[in-house]
Amino acid sequence: MSRTCPHCGSTQIRTARLHAHDGVRHILFDTPLRCRDCRHHFWTFNPVKPTLLLLAVAALVGITAWFALELSDITPSHRADVSLPHDRAAAGDANAQLKLGLRYAEGNGVIQNDKEATKWFALAANQGQTDAQYHYGLALLHGRGVVQDYRAAFRWIEKAARRGYPKAQYDLGELYRYGTGTAVDKPRAYLWFNLAAAQGVEAAAKARDSLVWQLDPEQLTAMQEEAQRMSLTPTAPAIPSTAAPSTPAAKP
Structure with missing residues (x-):
């Protein structure tokens, strides 16, 4: 499909460069163009960009959901494994x-x-x-x-x-x-x-x-x-100990 300059009608159109000040909408959905004859700068809709954007968003959502499922499988059991000894130990x-x-x-x-x-x-x-x-x-x-x-x-x-x-x-x-x-x-x-x-x-x-x-x-x-x-012997017999009597800090 031929592209025409809206300013002079020339078909001598080339692709221009993107700039940070072009705006998010143009960057995400359009292609920058420039007329070789009158140097007019304009934009045209690029249907490929929205498609790629949707695919990227879908991939990001999928990866996030996968990590969420993995954490839901691991974290609860890990927490339970840590907390249960406290409960049983306290009992x-x-x-x-x-x-x-x-x-x-x-x-x-x-x-x-x-x-x-x-x-x-x-x-x-x-x-x-x-x-x-x-x-x-x-x-x-x-x-x-x-x-x-x-x-x-x-x-x-x-x-x-x-x-x-x-x-x-x-x-x-x-x-x-x-x-x-x-x-x-x-x-x-x-x-x-x-x-x-x-x-x-x-x-x-x-x-x-x-x-x-x-x-x-x-x-x-x-x-x-x-x-x-x-x-x-299954149970070791008592062996005379040479240890001094234990201090009050060590109860039998």
């Missing part, structure tokens, strides 16, 4: 208390807060939750979210170790080895390293082997036999 569920403590300790779904984490670990530990006893003991040992207390830390880590918790057994060996929260007791350290090593804790195996030359043959034999008895 006294020891496993939920442990889970909530771990979340606060790691900043998983909540703002990281050592004090809040230790509070929930303590509640679960006092209900006999083995993992919580270990984590509460670590918090006391390192002073995370609670006043540092080596003797109380020893007490709680020992509880978890006696129930067969491998990491607690290794850490209890370390406490005996260096006299943290208890008197130094290398044979007892060897015993707990041996038990942890039997459950796959590599560091415990190395620590155990490093103590061999520091013990008498009789001590080695006694601790190996005791470790054997404990590993064959």
Whole structure:
């Protein structure tokens, strides 16, 4: 279709440039033209532009709707997953208390807060939750979210170790080895390293082997036999502890 200049009637028309001051309507719907003979500048409707604009809007709406559906599928379940442990933990569920403590300790779904984490670990530990006893003991040992207390830390880590918790057994060996929260007791350290090593804790195996030359043959034999008895017993027998009495801050 030929284009004609509305000013002089010439058909010598060329496409002109768009400018920011041309206005939104012209930019979105028209094509700028200029007459080669009289230099008159004018506009003509371009049907392609509205079509492309509609397609772009439709694509944007579709993408927005897709993201909204994705968020509606993910966000509610995520929120429920974060809030439910609070409800169950507040109701006294020891496993939920442990889970909530771990979340606060790691900043998983909540703002990281050592004090809040230790509070929930303590509640679960006092209900006999083995993992919580270990984590509460670590918090006391390192002073995370609670006043540092080596003797109380020893007490709680020992509880978890006696129930067969491998990491607690290794850490209890370390406490005996260096006299943290208890008197130094290398044979007892060897015993707990041996038990942890039997459950796959590599560091415990190395620590155990490093103590061999520091013990008498009789001590080695006694601790190996005791470790054997404990590993064959579903519930570990009570082992005399050299730890000092716990402070009031650590309740059994």
